[in-house]
Every structure is written in C-alpha cells, then in structure tokens.
Amino acid sequence: MGFFDKLKKAFSVENEDEVNKKQNNDSHVEDAQATVDDAPSTEQTDLKSSEATESINDFQEDNQKEDSELTYEENVNEVETQEDVIEENENLDVNEDSQTQVQETKQEEIIENKSQEELFENTSETKQENDETQAYDKGLEKSRSGLGSMINSLLANFRKVDEDFFEELEETLIEADVGFENAMRISEALRQEVKLRNAKKKSEVSDAIVRKMVELYEEDGKKEDSNLHFASNGPTVFLFVGVNGVGKTTTIGKLAYRYKQEGKRVLLCAADTFRAGAIEQLAEWGNRVGVDVVKKPEKSDPASVVFDAVAKVKEGDYDILLVDTAGRLQNKVNLMNELEKISRIIKREIPDAPHEVLLALDATTGQNALIQAKEFKSVTNVSGIVLTKLDGTAKGGIVLGIRSELHIPVKLVGLGEQMQDLRIFNAKEYIEGLFGNLISQDK
Numbered sequence: 001m002g003f004f005d006k007l008k009k010a011f012s013v014e015n016e017d018e019v020n021k022k023q024n025n026d027s028h029v030e031d032a033q034a035t036v037d038d039a040p041s042t043e044q045t046d047l048k049s050s051e052a053t054e055s056i057n058d059f060q061e062d063n064q065k066e067d068s069e070l071t072y073e074e075n076v077n078e079v080e081t082q083e084d085v086i087e088e089n090e091n092l093d094v095n096e097d098s099q100t101q102v103q104e105t106k107q108e109e110i111i112e113n114k115s116q117e118e119l120f121e122n123t124s125e126t127k128q129e130n131d132e133t134q135a136y137d138k139g140l141e142k143s144r145s146g147l148g149s150m151i152n153s154l155l156a157n158f159r160k161v162d163e164d165f166f167e168e169l170e171e172t173l174i175e176a177d178v179g180f181e182n183a184m185r186i187s188e189a190l191r192q193e194v195k196l197r198n199a200k201k202k203s204e205v206s207d208a209i210v211r212k213m214v215e216l217y218e219e220d221g222k223k224e225d226s227n228l229h230f231a232s233n234g235p236t237v238f239l240f241v242g243v244n245g246v247g248k249t250t251t252i253g254k255l256a257y258r259y260k261q262e263g264k265r266v267l268l269c270a271a272d273t274f275r276a277g278a279i280e281q282l283a284e285w286g287n288r289v290g291v292d293v294v295k296k297p298e299k300s301d302p303a304s305v306v307f308d309a310v311a312k313v314k315e316g317d318y319d320i321l322l323v324d325t326a327g328r329l330q331n332k333v334n335l336m337n338e339l340e341k342i343s344r345i346i347k348r349e350i351p352d353a354p355h356e357v358l359l360a361l362d363a364t365t366g367q368n369a370l371i372q373a374k375e376f377k378s379v380t381n382v383s384g385i386v387l388t389k390l391d392g393t394a395k396g397g398i399v400l401g402i403r404s405e406l407h408i409p410v411k412l413v414g415l416g417e418q419m420q421d422l423r424i425f426n427a428k429e430y431i432e433g434l435f436g437n438l439i440s441q442d443k
C-alpha cells in the first residue's frame, strides 16, 4: 500500500486503535476475573469440611470398636472426650470455613485492587501518551496547517490546469518553505502526473498534488536513518552545532531534562566560549535541570573545555555528554578548524564518538535555514537536524525542503521554550498532518 493510501487509511485507523486500546483494557478486566475464578471456590471449601466430617466419623468408628473393652466410667469419660473432640473438630470446621472465607475475601480484594491498579496504570499510561500526542499535535498545528491552507487557497481560485496554475503552484510551494529546487521538482512532476491522469476536477488536481508530494518525500527519505544513536558500551557524546540564536543551548537544556527524567546521568559541556553569556546560559540550564556543567572562562580554547568534559565522562559517572559549540558561520575556516579539533579530541578518548552531530536550525527562518544547513554540511559531518521553533511557523514545508535538498534526517523538533517542549520527530506523523486536510473525502 502506498503512503498516500496509508495516509487516507490513517484517519480511519485512528478509531480502530482506540477500539483496540479499549479492548486491551477490557481484557485486563477479564484477566482479573479469571484470577478471581482461580481462587479457592466454595466447592473446595465444602470438600475440606466434608474431609473433616469423614475423619470425625473414622475417629468415632475406631472408638466404637474399642468400646466393649472399656468400663462404664471409662465409657462415660470416653464419650465425653469424644464429644469434646467432635466439638473441637466442629469448631475447627467452622474456623476453617471462616478462615477460607477471610482468605477468599482477601484474595478477591487483592485481585480487585490489582485489576484496578492495572486499569489505573493503563489509563495513566494512555493518558500520558495522549497528553504527549496532544502537546505534539498542538505544537505542530501551526506549521502543519500552513502548507495545507496555502494549497487550499490556491485551489480555491482554481479555474483550469494550465501554465498559470503551475506557476502559481511553484510560488505557493516556495512560499511554504519547501525549497526552491524542490518546488520546481514537485511542479514538474505534477505536470506529468496531471497529464497522465487527465485530471481536470479540483479534487483530482488536489489529490494529484498530495500524491506526488508524498511520493517524492518518501523516495527522498529511503536512505534516511532518523534514529538517535547511542554508544553500545560506555558513554554517549552528542555534539551540537548551529549559528547563534537558533536554539542550540535551549535544545541541549531540554534534552538534558528528557534524559535525566529517563534516569540517565547527564553532563553538559559549555564549549561555546566565543559568545558573551553563552557559558552562563548553559550553566543556568544545568541548574534548572539539575545536571553538571563543565565550563571555563570566556574566550578559553573550546577544545580544552571539551577535553575536560570527556575526561570527566570517562571517569565513569555519566551516561551522556551534550556539547554546546559556537556557530561562527561568517568565518568558515575557523569554524571548520574548531569543529575538527573538537571532534579529534573526542575521538581520541572515545573512538566511536561523537555518536551524533546535531545541527540546530530555526524553522522560522525558512530558506535561510536551508542555506545554513548546506554550509554546515560542507564543514562537518552532520548526522541529524534539530528543527527548533516549529511552533512559531505557519510554513510546514521546510521539513520537505530539508529532506529533498539536504538528505539529513530531522531527528528532534523544538515546539516551545519550556523544558518539556522537545520531541523526537516522527516524519510519517508529520506528513500525515501536513496533507491530511488536503485529501478529498469523495475519493
């Protein structure tokens, strides 16, 4: 099934997922019920008391056999003793009954509590997932609706599919930040598609646009690995690059918060010794999140700060090191030398590090972000992109532009200024949201 069809299906599958979730909850209740059924039943209790009665009868029979050999007095005493024993046994019987009842009630209570706990856990897990999804959706709302509404307004003025239409489409796509080359490529592919399908109606043209964009997006992403990579053994090192003000330091703070929440021991390294205030800004994030920060005075050699941080990490008390660097694009040679030196020092101490070189790009800067990315790609081995401030743009097309023009996977997205406003990027989900409202319902 093509992604376009999956897109269409995704909207109906959502409901199925909910039904499945509900069924899972129901099955927990059923499990709990099954455990209740496994608990000792009244039949078993009856069995126990009938065993007790049998043993009393045996006891009585044995004693009857001996009766003839006993004197009257002995007989009376014996009978009295027998009565006592029977009474005791009856008491035992009653005690056993009530003990079994108490046990049963306790077991029922435990099972009930357990199933309630399970239900609660399930509900709170689902709630947490829902909250995350809601926050994610809300953060992306603006950027996702942008491209859709731009194409919708283009289609609102739609008369016929002619050269003017394609020119307007190109302009719309460029405006939506899909990138210049990408806009040309999409509109060219569309010319062929529309001709091939002989699309004339508005809904046919709209579907053809979405189909082609999704197809190209999928094709471009075939070789992309959007997972974050961690050391298989020993500490992980992530290096952050990007120009001033794009949200690098904020991203490091948010990621430190995320990993700390997951129980990882995090160390930050303030290797942006160039910009006044950058060290303090990172130290402040360290304080806020409650993680250690390695720093030196302003204008120190960034590589020497990294050296100290790596040495500290190697002592064994940390799981992950997040390194902040200065992004001086205006001086490309310096930047290249600096990043090379930093990488060399990290590698010498931890050969498979850095495990990620993450480039922070400000989504609100559109074409500029793409240009910056190309520059950084030429000076260092960028393994992933952190697309920040995606909450602040109404032009979601940048995600398409990054993929088709850079071939670097977007791994994280920033959706606000707070600690928790960072998400692992899910390309499929994003694209579903981007094009969801463009798919005609009548097809």
Ligand SMILES: Nc1nc2c(ncn2[C@@H]2O[C@H](COP(=O)(O)OP(=O)(O)OP(=O)(O)O)[C@@H](O)[C@H]2O)c(=O)[nH]1
Residues within 6 Å of the ligand: 242, 243, 244, 245, 246, 247, 248, 249, 250, 251, 272, 275, 278, 281, 326, 327, 360, 388, 389, 390, 391, 392, 413, 414, 415, 416, 417, 421
């Ligand atoms: N709305 C929004 N604002 C963000 C996001 N990420 C960062 N910011 C804001 O962007 C501004 C710049 O962020 P910084 O983290 O200082 O940027 P930087 O890249 O580290 O800049 P330098 O420290 O100058 O290198 C700050 O005001 C942040 O609060 C985001 O995802 N959404």
